[in-house]
Amino acid sequence: MHNYKKFLFLGLIFPLLFSLELFAFELQLVSAEEGVKIFNKDLKIGDNNEDVRFLQKFLNKNPATKISSSGTGSSGNETAYFGQLTKNAVIKFQEMYASDVLQPFGLKLGTGFVGAATRLKLNSLLEADNKSSSKSVAAHNSSLPKYSSKSSQSSQNLSKSASSEAKKASVIKNSSSSSLSSKNSTIVRAYSTSEYQVSPGKTVILEGEGFTPKSNTIHLGENNSIPDLGASENGTKITFIVPKDLLLGKYSIWVTNGNGTSKSGAIKIYIVVTDSPAERPVVEKVEPVEATIDSEIVVSGKGFTTSRNNIYSMFGNVMNLNSSDGKTIKFKVSSMQQIAKMNTEKSAKNMPIEVWFYVANDNGYNKEPASFIIKL
Amino acid sequence: MIVLNFLKKKIVLLLLAVFIWVIPVNSFAFSIGAGGFVPGLPFGGLVIFTLPCTCSANLWIWFAPLAPLPLPPTGPLIYQPGYTTLYGDFAIGIPTTWHLGSYTPIVGNGVCWIETAVACVPLPNLGLMNKVGTGLP
Numbered sequence A: 001m002h003n004y005k006k007f008l009f010l011g012l013i014f015p016l017l018f019s020l021e022l023f024a025f026e027l028q029l030v031s032a033e034e035g036v037k038i039f040n041k042d043l044k045i046g047d048n049n050e051d052v053r054f055l056q057k058f059l060n061k062n063p064a065t066k067i068s069s070s071g072t073g074s075s076g077n078e079t080a081y082f083g084q085l086t087k088n089a090v091i092k093f094q095e096m097y098a099s100d101v102l103q104p105f106g107l108k109l110g111t112g113f114v115g116a117a118t119r120l121k122l123n124s125l126l127e128a129d130n131k132s133s134s135k136s137v138a139a140h141n142s143s144l145p146k147y148s149s150k151s152s153q154s155s156q157n158l159s160k161s162a163s164s165e166a167k168k169a170s171v172i173k174n175s176s177s178s179s180l181s182s183k184n185s186t187i188v189r190a191y192s193t194s195e196y197q198v199s200p201g202k203t204v205i206l207e208g209e210g211f212t213p214k215s216n217t218i219h220l221g222e223n224n225s226i227p228d229l230g231a232s233e234n235g236t237k238i239t240f241i242v243p244k245d246l247l248l249g250k251y252s253i254w255v256t257n258g259n260g261t262s263k264s265g266a267i268k269i270y271i272v273v274t275d276s277p278a279e280r281p282v283v284e285k286v287e288p289v290e291a292t293i294d295s296e297i298v299v300s301g302k303g304f305t306t307s308r309n310n311i312y313s314m315f316g317n318v319m320n321l322n323s324s325d326g327k328t329i330k331f332k333v334s335s336m337q338q339i340a341k342m343n344t345e346k347s348a349k350n351m352p353i354e355v356w357f358y359v360a361n362d363n364g365y366n367k368e369p370a371s372f373i374i375k376l
Numbered sequence B: 001m002i003v004l005n006f007l008k009k010k011i012v013l014l015l016l017a018v019f020i021w022v023i024p025v026n027s028f029a030f031s032i033g034a035g036g037f038v039p040g041l042p043f044g045g046l047v048i049f050t051l052p053c054t055c056s057a058n059l060w061i062w063f064a065p066l067a068p069l070p071l072p073p074t075g076p077l078i079y080q081p082g083y084t085t086l087y088g089d090f091a092i093g094i095p096t097t098w099h100l101g102s103y104t105p106i107v108g109n110g111v112c113w114i115e116t117a118v119a120c121v122p123l124p125n126l127g128l129m130n131k132v133g134t135g136l137p
Helices: A002-035 A050-060 A084-096 A116-134 A137-141 A150-167 A337-342 B002-031
Strands: A189-193 A203-209 A216-220 A224-229 A237-241 A249-257 A270-273 A282-287 A296-302 A309-313 A318-321 A328-332 A352-361 A370-375 B041-053 B058-067 B075-079 B085-087 B098-107 B112-115 B120-123 B127-134
Touching: A050 A084, A050 A116, A084 A116, A189 A249, A189 B120, A203 A249, A216 A237, A224 A237, A282 A370, A309 A328, A318 A328, A337 B041, A352 B120, B041 B112, B041 B127, B058 B112
Parallel strands: B075 B127, B085 B127
Antiparallel strands: A189 A203, A203 A237, A216 A224, A216 A249, A249 A270, A282 A296, A296 A328, A309 A318, A309 A352, A352 A370, B041 B058, B041 B098, B058 B075, B098 B127, B112 B120
């Protein structure tokens, strides 16, 4: 009987106590997440939820990012709707913290879209604000919404990722990868056209993301548009025919649809409409295959222009290269600015690094990236 | 008969104990995302260089060294704001910081698009980060 009681304690009471402890800890986590508030999802114009109200309250704390001085959206009159006033305030906020929010992505102007970088900045400011307010008892009356610590944010993200990531594909294939990048947003972006120089009446495929299944409008410059176009491959491709009556010339190309527009002041893509399209650059050979930082790279192929051939690579661009025969271009590895920088990284020593690059000129650019290997 | 009753009680208590142990522990593990399904492949590496993908608004991050297999000893992965879950210490893509996370391999080009004078072009990469935690610079 004595053994029976011992067994009862070890086998039942102890696990029960332990599980209650765990349960209490779980409750603590849940209440921590409920009691504190962070920005954990993207926000954009048209959204209508409590996160928007929280965002408006936060932006109203700073006179420079106020939603409005009076009326709807002003301090004390925040709403759950993300309208133009909220977007304008978000733009001001993004431009105020441009070095953290915009510059890492090569952007100069705010977008008004509250994505990961903007949320990260908002959360870090909330955290800093909370730390300073927690030092002062008087600050308890502050209307600033509470925030979560990094640890509670992490647990929130963990549980979120457990459900969302189960949906991801095990391998991402080429064209569909673009749609993945817009999982949490509906940003419209146009990247490139299947042909750079094209004659009127020809079929062209525009590649990008955020295209809607139908009702996309392609703009060729300010005065020409092709409406009601459908998109394929998960909203990443639009096929259209260059109007036969379109005046010859170089056109900036962008898309508008229900998600917005791909028109951007910073990034522009072009198409040249001509009666005699030139052959786009084609890279056939790159020598040496394995290079050092002192090597000269010889690119052989066709479609090069006698001057103004530009090399675009992840390690820097090399501009205004000549090609007297239209078949070869030469450049020094060391002229790629970032390569020289990487040369000082000890962990990169003797590592084979593949340097991918494109040749772009007035004829267009090579479709597939060319490459050589460098060992630093 | 007494022995049999005692054994029966013991079995019931054992089952109860197992039930009390297993259910809360498992539900706790599930609630923090540690249970069951962790998609993608693991990776860890030291950042030596980061390129902002100017057209696609994400980051192309070169690691050296990079591990484990089947990854090569060095190469680029993509950090996609709004898609990749970022954990502390939030020093994403900063050179000399260690990163640890999971990624989904990419076949072909795509995801990171950089600007040229005439169009955006895709940069090859090894995969898209699903989640990543970083050290401090």
